[in-house]
Amino acid sequence: MPHASFDFDKVPDRSLMPGEKWGRYAGLDVLPLWVADMDFAAPPAVIDALHRRIDHGVFGYTDAWPGLIDAVVEGVARDHAWHIGADWLVWLPGVVTGFNLACRATGEAGDEVFTATPVYPPFLTAPANSERRLVTHPLTLADGRWGWNRSAVEAAISPRTRLLMLCNPHNPVGRVFDRDELEWIAGLAARHDLAICSDEIHCGLVLDPATPHIPIAALDASTARRSITLMAPSKTWNIPALYCAFAIIPDRKLRQRFRHAMRGIVPHPNVLGMVATEAAYRDGGPWRAALLDYLRHNRDLVIDAVATMPGLCATPPEATYLAWIDCRDAGLDEPVKFFETAGVGLSDGTPFSMPGFVRLNFGCPRALLNEALQRMQRALHTRRV
Ligand SMILES: Cc1ncc(COP(=O)(O)O)c(C=O)c1O
Structure with missing residues (x-):
């Protein structure tokens, strides 16, 4: 129907x-x-907002404005029960940009980045883009559900591993990792002192209300301190070519390193993407x-x-x-x-x-x-x- x-x-x-x-x-x-x-x-709410902005006719350089920031802060609290600070936000033209920056902003050349496979292919190429080594271990299928082989993943982490790249909800296996899995991942990161880059671009697309999305950084303050969470309206509201995304980085020092990695190479998001983002989070x-x-x-x-x-x-x-x-x-x-x-x-x-x-x-x-x-x-x- x-x-x-x-x-x-x-x-x-x-x-x-x-x-x-x-x-x-x-x-x-x-x-x-x-x-x-x-x-x-x-x-329609997004298309109407874009029409209104285009009809104005002037498209000058534009930073994120208070209404946009409020829409995202309120949207993340409403939809995922995570209360983020406005100053934790770093605006980006895309999520792929964000996880490449995460590789650059953590550790140094020669260090290792861990991710579980299968995974969205740019995860697999990001570490080498900044002279990091990729380490992977496959997710396993048990009782009709993809999940983590905890002891094998733990064994794959070495003293050179500095970053764990998580995709949650997961592309391509479609899992929404539950609290127990996320707590285990957070514990793994704590035991090995890893930063976590959590790509949560699909978090608005949870199909089963029984498995709500939990941002890993929302688990507790110490996980938040080591995390870079990436979100965008692009998948949920089907506006990927409008290029607007954001990182949520609670820790000031990590945020500074991330911003440092952006200098001179990462442009602002497009103003139309920002207009669409505000409308999507507020009225979508x-x-x-x-x-x-x-x-x-x-x-x-x-x-x-x-x-x-x-x-x-x-x-x-x-x-x-x-x-x-x-x-x-x-x-x-x-x-x-x-x-x-x-x-x-x-x-x-x-x-x-x-x-x-x-x-x-x-x-x-x-x-x-x-x-x-x-x-x-x-x-x-x-x-x-
Ligand atoms: C997990 C994941 N991350 C990132 C992206 C792309 O993000 P962006 O277009 O904002 O770089 C996709 C697109 O399919 C994706 O599935």
Whole structure:
């Protein structure tokens, strides 16, 4: 059932505008369910605010203004029960910029950065961008849930490890790490004196109200002191190309090091991105609630469909609009090519450090998703082995 006020069933013609997601398959009959943006127009409250700002016509240099800061501070308190100080905020043009800065602002060249795989690929390249060494350990699947192999992760941390990069909610496995897991991660960081960079860009996209997002820095004051939390409105309200994000860094010294790493190379966010951010955090709640309803149904469709696909399996994501699908038992040499030939464009697991998996983006109108799932089913059932 379409929501009374927001029409997520409408299929926008994205071929009319340049864009990565649909541009990759321009002129081909391939439904793109790959890169992490959704095929939905941004919330009306955001679009109206942008119109008002554009109609003013003057776009001079602009720092974050009190109304924007209040909207974020109040939004983080309202949605995640975390009471942050306005002076903890550092404005950024993007979250990837933020975790690259976190690598630069902690430790020194030659030190190690730990992250668990699979993970959003720029996590894996960030350490080398600042002469740090990447150390990884895979998340493990137990009883249908991805989680941490605690003793193996602890053993992977060395005296040279200075930073732990966390993705929560997790892209691509869709986990919302619970309090027990986060307390264990915070304890690990304390035992080894690690800084924590927590990418929480997907925190507005928790699908299951039973698993609320907990910012790791909100656990206690000592975890807050070692943490850089990255958030943005871009995933939740589908405005990634407006480039506005922020770091929340409670500790003054760590914040100073982070700002120092920015000097001369990191620009302000775009003023339109900041306008959209204020509107999203202040007035985007009803749209987000309706979106989450829609995405929950889409997630269930994907999980039910994958269960009927020979050789494929997936765990239901607790957050995000991304499904992480294990194709290793399907006997496909190159799953992404196979599904592309079938008319569906997915993300390859290899750059996430987990070959044999694909990531499916279900942030799209249901008619499009159903068609893509049918194409996948047909291709798997009719292929010659
Ligand atoms: C976990 C995660 N972090 C960061 C980003 C991108 O952030 P930005 O566009 O703000 O650099 C994405 C995009 O998919 C993501 O999934």
